[in-house]
Amino acid sequence: MSRAPEQPQDPILWCAALALGFWLLLAWNLGIPTKPYFDEVHYLPAARDLIALDTFSNREHPLFGKEMIAVGILLLGDNAWGWRIMPSLSGALALFAVMRAVWFGTLSRYATLVSGLLVATGFHLFIHSRIAMLDVFAIAALSVAFWQCAAAIREPEKGRWRLALAGIALGLAMASKWNTLIIAMVPGLAFLVLRWFAGRRRLLLSRRGMPVPGMTLVEAFIWLGVLPLLVYAATFWPAYHFANQPITEGLVAHHRFMLDLQTQVLKPHPYQSNWPEWVINWRAIWYLYEPVDGAQRGVMLIGNPLTMLLGLPALLWCAWQGAKSRAPMHRAVAVLYAISLGFWIFAAKPVQFYYHYFLPSTFLLVALALALDDLRQSGRRKLAAAVIVLNLLVFAFFYEIIAAESLARPNSFMVWTWLESWK
Structure with missing residues (x-):
């Protein structure tokens, strides 16, 4: 009798441990600075308005991210910890979900854990998990959606409830940031394309074939098309109840107003950049650089x-x-990666910033983890390990300047601004 192939063991406990360790690192000095910085000055007042249902402010963005910031304030108070606790938890969830998506997509323990290490130390997730902005909520929701979609394909017997969870997560992603809209359409379109190429005669009602055997295209449309829109619309419920400037003409009319705000021509900004600069890591943004809380x-x-x-x-x-x-x-x-970056190449948003590369850069880091796994399997284990170790050393070197740690001198930024465009 031939020997049964070895079954890889799910590294779920290691994934959880890495996500927990990441959150503990985020939590270190999470309350510093004690005053709002960078775009917190926009989103914190909006979260306070949500709590009070006073004036509907920051109307150009959907509500879910601001609702999560408001939850943190209600839990821990209107202070730095209250502002940032939900972003930090969402960052840890995003990291866990990325690893789970890679696991179900590859069944490779190495690629799974390395993807977690690379995303955790890629700077984007770390920085945005320590500030009350909207981006991390969008990334966390998308990561959960792709985790559930990958799991549904791998385990079709659980496909129904996993795609339902994916649909909820896609709705919350769109309700955090509009720039997730194109990516949120991908799971449903992918289901359609894969089922189409499966060659089923009864395309809409057949339960056979990829990507999730046992589920019809009609049902998948409900979970990945209708449900996300319902969840998205539900997050606007508080907007109808503000004392000042509530939604009165319906959600569609309000979205026309939001679109006008998003596409208006703004004044040039010293930190604005475009996608070629993002790809080569050319243009930095200083979220903070000043004496605060007793130190530079x-x-x-x-x-x-x-x-x-x-x-x-x-x-x-x-x-x-x-x-x-x-x-x-x-x-x-x-x-x-191509779709998420392509959105910004063609988006009608005249002023763009490097933080818009957050989502494409996450896919890029997962791609690097897959490439390192292939490198390792080809026998170049030491080279793959060297990349991981060097990556950790680079993260440790930059930690002070991405974590608002106390700096020695007013001009300490010179240590990390290797390029003139980073200053």
């Missing part, structure tokens, strides 16, 4: 200088492997 402190948003660049050839490798070897996870990551 700073928060510089830039991608990890090592992995942001190594991720580019890794993306090309994933695209090549996806096309040549029909490696579904490699192909999916390359396509998702």
